[in-house]
Amino acid sequence: MTKTLFLDDSYLKKSPARVVSVKDGKYVILDQTIFYPKGGGQPHDTGQIIKDNKTYNVVYVGKFSGEISHEVDCTGLQTDDKVNLVLNWERRYKLMRSHTAAHAIAALLNKETGALITGNQLEENHVRFDFNIPKFDKPLLESYLTKANKLFSTNTPVKWYELPREEALKIPSVIKMAKAFPPNLPTLRIVEIVGIDKQADGGTHIKNLQEIGKITLLKTENKGKNNRRIYFKLN
Numbered sequence: 001m002t003k004t005l006f007l008d009d010s011y012l013k014k015s016p017a018r019v020v021s022v023k024d025g026k027y028v029i030l031d032q033t034i035f036y037p038k039g040g041g042q043p044h045d046t047g048q049i050i051k052d053n054k055t056y057n058v059v060y061v062g063k064f065s066g067e068i069s070h071e072v073d074c075t076g077l078q079t080d081d082k083v084n085l086v087l088n089w090e091r092r093y094k095l096m097r098s099h100t101a102a103h104a105i106a107a108l109l110n111k112e113t114g115a116l117i118t119g120n121q122l123e124e125n126h127v128r129f130d131f132n133i134p135k136f137d138k139p140l141l142e143s144y145l146t147k148a149n150k151l152f153s154t155n156t157p158v159k160w161y162e163l164p165r166e167e168a169l170k171i172p173s174v175i176k177m178a179k180a181f182p183p184n185l186p187t188l189r190i191v192e193i194v195g196i197d198k199q200a201d202g203g204t205h206i207k208n209l210q211e212i213g214k215i216t217l218l219k220t221e222n223k224g225k226n227n228r229r230i231y232f233k234l235n
């Protein structure tokens with residue numbers, strides 16, 4: 001099983017690794033990785049795998065049968081190769097900032113309106129957010145975004161840790177995603193925005209809300225009863 005270095009240290013931009021296997025010349029499994037595989041509403045990372053002086057661009061990272069597979073743009077890597085991994089940090093850091101922003105906004109909306117998030121999709125340049133607020137009121141939504149921006153100017157730490165499943169499920173707010181209940185694991189990874197939110201989550205996050213900066217509301221959509229959608233982006 002690949003060691004998931006990004007879960008402990010989301011700021012790791014480089015790492016050595018060993019090639020465990022290569023399928024069809026292009027799908028690479030490593031002993032450890034800094035590349036986040038697409039999942040949980042967070043897009044996959046991109047970057048490079050470097051062997052000697054040759055660079056293989058990582059174009060897709062996914063989880064297949066529990067294994068993290070890195071798709072590279074050319075063939076040549078072989079089992080047992082010693083390689084260096086380099087993350088496309090600009091892309092990842094945006095995703096980290098918008099992922100943590102999404103948790104903070106979900107917590108804020110839930111606290112103020114009781115709304116549950118029914119879906120959220122991060123993209124490199126915007127975030128889409130679905131929730132089941134009973135009344136659709138654009139100025140009200142805008143006021144929550146203003147509140148969120150105020151929150152992002154405060155020195156609020158974010159931390160992540162494992163908790164035994166039983167203990168984690170006692171935290172009332174821990175699973176806010178109405179649909180996506182985590183699979184049956186003995187421990188859950190908790191992402192905590194101190195004083196604001198605790199979520200079971202496998203994504204990569206920043207360490208302080210101030211790193212988000214400010215966000216801008218791009219668009220709101222009324223998709224019908226119990227399905228409202230907003231789009232926002234990092235400034």
Ligand SMILES: [Zn+2]
Pocket residue numbers: 099103199201202203
């Ligand atoms: Zn999340």
